[in-house]
Amino acid sequence: MSHMRPSESKLWPILGFAALACTLLMLSGFVLALRDAWYPAPSVALPEASAPPTATAGSLADKPKLLVTALGDSLTRGTGDETGEGYVKRTIDLLKQAFGKPVTLVNNLAVNGLTAVRLVDQLDEKGVQESVGRADIVLLTIGGNDLFQIAQNGGSVAQGGDISPELLKRLLPQTEPLMDDVFAKLRKINPNARIVCVGLYNPFYDLPEARPVSASILDWNDYVHQLATADGNATIVPTYDLFEANVKTYLSSDHFHPNSQGYARIAERIVQALQ
Amino acid sequence: MANLLALVHNETIKVWRKKRFAVVLLVLLVLIPVFVYAQAKIARNNAEKFADWRAEVQQRITDNTNALSSDRIPDEWKKWRRALVQQLQYYLDHDVNPNTPNAVTFTSSFLENSVTLFIPLMVLAIASDLVSSERSAGTIKMLLTRPVRRWRILFAKWVTLILYVSLIVVSTTVLAYLISGLAFGYEGWGEPVFVGFGLNGTDIDTSAVHAVTRGQFLLMEMGLVWYSALIVAFIALLVSVLLRSTAASLVTMMAAVISGAILANMASSWHSAKYLFNVNLDLTVYLRGTPPPIEGMTLGFSLAVLGVWGLAALAAAFAVFTKQDVMN
Known part of the structure; x- marks a missing residue:
């Protein structure tokens, strides 16, 4: 030292x-x-929860900007779309052009494999309620998993081989009322949003043994359409016709979900219905 | 006692003069801005994409829920994600933003991410050559021929090590706070954060959850990071006593620390790995309530495992150092 x-x-x-x-x-x-x-x-008191913003009444054309929340199953998720955009992002882009004002996606809350029953449960979650509650437009695909689950005789649905049209037809009346709960709950959370429900299609139309499934699909779509009519501010966008003549063009390689072209077509139709 | 203080004084100045601590500070000054920049980009991206933090947290919940339904994801990851989803849900239900972009949250997450590798690495920069450098420089003979008992010399080195480990953890935190504050602002000390999430099988147990301030949370994290950094330092001290070359002792310790980080990621099925010190280094997981690397690990368990390793290393270091012959 x-x-x-x-x-x-x-x-x-x-x-x-x-x-x-x-x-x-x-x-x-x-x-x-x-x-x-x-x-x-605890070393700190929690702050007072602020009231979440909610959507206002009025037509889509009059609002300065539009908020969109998407709900439902793998179709809303965009499964099968090689670009990853799905119909939700495409719809938002097209809506921006169509309305000429900012259109923002609040959330895409879709969960792969979601059924109507689980959607009703999901609508009890606080974050989901806030997200749906502030939306001017609610995009929805639901029911496909419910239908193909009851029609399944075991084995993979995506393979198409084990679909039983008879079983589906028999169990359909029990399944359709699930949509009553979905619509009722959505309306309770958000009285003002425009609900856009994408109709179901038969992905197995090209298989002769599964072609009768289409009748049940149409039946389901019709049931949901009645709910929408009763609601007054809801739209059902049909898609079944797209996938009948052009299964190969619009379906992805899993033969169940649309591909990017299929999603683009669905988005176009949604925007046409909203304009 | 005065003798010991003089020895500590001597050792502290010696380390300082070797500029090891300056290197540590320099590394921090270069690295932290890189992470701040990356984080600021993410924050700006989120601000553009999401209407507010609620929408962002909700999207994280949904995305993780989707990952849970995939069969390709291993079960351990699912466990981790399920816990994350439930935690985020808890934050959303209580209207608390789990990560406001500010300097305090950045500093917290910087510490969480550096506890297993980065902090130990900086500790090793000082600890690895504490004894071996004396050997390679030949000064050990000078040191040991002085009329001071050998254990006192090692004791002084040990105290010096503790002092520098504290300095490293504090300067990491202070620099992270000061630099990230430039981008995110210096507020956030009083914001609430939830601690006390327990794990009950696959579900999160929220019965003991309570809110503490971000400031207290950061201080607790620093304390836990400091504890595991000390253990790494003590083991490095032993290695530095055992091995002649500084390079060899540094490489040995780095291999141990890095393999711990890898094991923690993939050894969840190898249960006895939980008795290794390097798998237990991330004590912040218990504070944050994320599942530990191996099932059955708790805060008490990890503290005990680390404590036993640290004490054993010290005992061995003292035993060897006081008996060892000094050659060449």
Whole structure:
């Protein structure tokens, strides 16, 4: 220590005290962490929850900007679209052009494999309610999983081989009323939104043994259409015709979900229905 | 006692003069802006894409829920995601933003991400050559021929190590806060954050959840990071006593730390790995309530495992250092 340079005679007191202070601070943090883990106590009161924004009444054309929330199953998710856009993003882009004002997606809340029953449960979640509650337009695809689950005789639906048209026809009357709950709940959360429900199609139209499924699909679409008419501010966008003549063009390789062209067509139709 | 203080003084100045701590600060000054920039880009992107934080959190919940339904995702990841979804849901239900972009949240997440690799690495920069450098420089003979008992010399080095570990953790935090504040603003100390999430099988147990301030949360995280950094330092001290070359001792410790980070990611089925020190380094998971790397690990367990490793390393270091012959 005898060879210490002059500047270092000050270094030790500063460095020593700084290091000691840091060590004590770290020790207190460590003790605090242990105390909080084993003797938990809140240290801050939660702020008052602010009321979430809600959609206003009025026509889409009159509003300065539009908020869109998408709900439902893998179709809304965009499964099968190699570009990943799905019909939701395409619809937003087309709506921007059509209305000439900002159109924003609040959330795409779609979950792969969602059924109508689980959608009703999902609509109880607070975040979902806020997201739906502020939307001017609610985009929805639901029911496909319900129908193909009841029509399934075991095996993979996507393979198409195990669909039983008779079973579907028999169980359809029990399944359709699930949509009553979906519409009722959506309306309760958001009295003002325009609900756009994309109709179902028969992805197995090209298989002769599964062609009778189309009758049940139309029946389902008709049921939902009646609900929409009763509601007054809801639209059903038909898609079944697209996928009858052009199964190969519009379906993706899983033979169940649309491909990017199919989604583009669905988006076009939604925008036509909203204009 | 005065003798010991003089020894600590001497050791502290020696480390300082080797400019190791300056290198640590320099590395931090270069790295933190990089992460701040990346984080600021993400925050700006989110602000553009989402109407507000609620929409953003809700989208994270939905996206993770979708990942849960995929068969391609391993079960351990699903467990982690399920816990995340339930936590985010809890934040949303209580109208609390889980990550407001500000300097305090940035600093917290910087510490969480550096506890397993980055902080240990900086600790090793100082710890690895504490003894071995004396050996390679030949000064160990000078040191040991002085009329001071050998254990006192190692004890002084040990105290010095603790002081520098504290300095490293505090300067990492302070620099992260100061630099990120330029981009995100310096507020956020009083914001609430939830702690006390428990795991009950695959579900999150919220019975003990309570809110603490971001400031207290950061201090607790620093304390836990400091504890695991100390353990790494103590083990490095032993390695530095055992191995002659600084390079060898640095590489040995780095291999141990890095393999721990890898194991923590993939060893969830190898249950006895939980007794390794390097799998237990991330103590912040218990504070955040995310599932630990291996099932059955708790805060108490990890603290105990790390404590045993640290004490054993110290005992061995002292035993070897006081008996060892000094050659060449």
